[in-house]
Amino acid sequence: MYNNRKYVIITASEVSNVDFSKVLETSASKLRYNNDNSKTFVKYEGDQPSFLNGKTEYTYDEILIELAKDSWQ
Amino acid sequence: MLGLGVGFYKLAGDDYLGGYNNTCAVSFDGTDEYIDLEDTFQDEFRNSFSISFWINTGTWAGNNKMILGSTDSGNENYIYIYTASGGHAGKLAFGFKSNNASSPLRQLATNVTFSAESEEGAGDGGTSGAWWHFVLTYAQGSGGGTGTAILYKNGSVLASGAGGSVTGTNQDSFTASDNVYLGGRNNAGTLNGQIAMKLDDIAIWNAVLAPEAITTIWNSGEATDLLVDDGDYDNSGDLVSYYQLNECSGTTATDATGHSNGTLEGGAAYITDTP
Numbered sequence: 001m002y003n004n005r006k007y008v009i010i011t012a013s014e015v016s017n018v019d020f021s022k023v024l025e026t027s028a029s030k031l032r033y034n035n036d037n038s039k040t041f042v043k044y045e046g047d048q049p050s051f052l053n054g055k056t057e058y059t060y061d062e063i064l065i066e067l068a069k070d071s072w073q
Numbered sequence: 074m075l076g077l078g079v080g081f082y083k084l085a086g087d088d089y090l091g092g093y094n095n096t097c098a099v100s101f102d103g104t105d106e107y108i109d110l111e112d113t114f115q116d117e118f119r120n121s122f123s124i125s126f127w128i129n130t131g132t133w134a135g136n137n138k139m140i141l142g143s144t145d146s147g148n149e150n151y152i153y154i155y156t157a158s159g160g161h162a163g164k165l166a167f168g169f170k171s172n173n174a175s176s177p178l179r180q181l182a183t184n185v186t187f188s189a190e191s192e193e194g195a196g197d198g199g200t201s202g203a204w205w206h207f208v209l210t211y212a213q214g215s216g217g218g219t220g221t222a223i224l225y226k227n228g229s230v231l232a233s234g235a236g237g238s239v240t241g242t243n244q245d246s247f248t249a250s251d252n253v254y255l256g257g258r259n260n261a262g263t264l265n266g267q268i269a270m271k272l273d274d275i276a277i278w279n280a281v282l283a284p285e286a287i288t289t290i291w292n293s294g295e296a297t298d299l300l301v302d303d304g305d306y307d308n309s310g311d312l313v314s315y316y317q318l319n320e321c322s323g324t325t326a327t328d329a330t331g332h333s334n335g336t337l338e339g340g341a342a343y344i345t346d347t348p
Contacts, residue, residue: 024339030105032339041104043340064104064269067104
C-alpha cells in the first residue's frame with residue numbers, strides 16, 4: 001500500500017535543508033536516525049521535493065532492507 | 074428481524090442504528106511512524122489494567138516489533154506488547170517491568186502464538202489481511218503476591234502468565250517518564266521497534282475485564298463502541314483512554330474519554346480499512 005511513497009536518506013547536517021511541508025515527517029525532532037546519529041531519512045509521495053534533488057530514492061521495499069541493517073537497529 | 078445487541082447495524086446507505094460506525098483505522102509503514110499517546114499512563118500501570126486493540130499485519134511483522142511500548146532511561150520500568158524473538162519468534166509477548174529499589178529488577182512476560190502462517194492467514198501465505206482482536210488483562214498482585222497476565226485473541230484466552238516477579242508492591246512503584254507510543258516503543262525518548270501494521274480501536278481500562286466482557290467486545294470480529302455498556306460488557310466506566318481512530322484525516326488521535334489525545338507522527342495515516 002506504499003507503492004507511491006519514496007524515501008531518501010540524508011545526513012544529519014542536511015536536516016536543516018528539509019522543508020517539512022514537502023515530506024510526511026512533521027519536524028526535525030521526529031526523524032529517525034541511525035545508530036551513530038549521522039543519517040536519517042524522509043519520505044514523500046509524488047514528485048521529489050527540490051531540496052532532495054540528486055539524492056537516491058528508495059522504494060518502500062528498498063528502504064525496509066536499508067533499515068534492517070545493523071547500523072539502523 | 075433487527076437485532077439490538079452489541080455492534081452496529083447498517084441500514085440503508087451510511088445510516089447506523091444502535092451503535093458504532095467504525096469508519097477508519099491507522100496504518101504504520103514500519104519505518105518511522107507511530108502514535109504518541111502523550112501520556113506515560115504511570116498511574117494506570119501501577120494498578121490492575123486491561124488493554125484492547127485490533128491489529129492487521131498482513132504478513133508476519135517481524136521480531137521485536139512494538140505494538141505498544143515505553144521504556145525508562147534506566148530500563149528499570151517498561152511496558153510493551155511486542156512480537157517476540159529468539160525461541161519465542163512468531164509470538165506476541167507482553168513485557169512488564171516495575172522498579173523496586175530494594176529488589177532486583179522484575180519482569181513478567183506472556184507469549185502467545187501470533188504468526189499469520191499459523192493463525193488466520195493459514196493457507197494463503199500469511200497475506201490474508203485479517204484483523205485480529207487482542208485484549209491483555211493484568212491483575213495486580215496483593216502485597217508480595219505476583220500479578221497475573223492473560224492474553225485473549227478474538228475473544229478467547231490464548232495464554233496466561235501467573236507469577237513472574239512483579240509483586241503488587243513492586244507495581245506500586247512503577248515509574249514512567251516517557252509517553253507510551255503505539256506502532257513503536259518510546260525507548261527513553263528514542264523511537265525503535267517500528268512495526269508495519271494497521272491498528273484500530275485501542276482502549277485502556279483501569280480494571281481487569283472479565284472473559285465474558287472480552288467475548289462481547291470481540292463481537293465476532295466487528296469492533297463495538299466501548300463507551301457503551303452492553304450485554305456482558307459493563308466496563309465503560311473503567312475506561313481510562315479510548316482511541317477509536319475515526320478522525321479519518323489529520324494527525325490527532327482523539328481520546329474519546331477526554332483523558333489524553335494522541336498524535337500521529339512520521340506520516341502514520343488514517344485509512345478506511347477497519348475491523
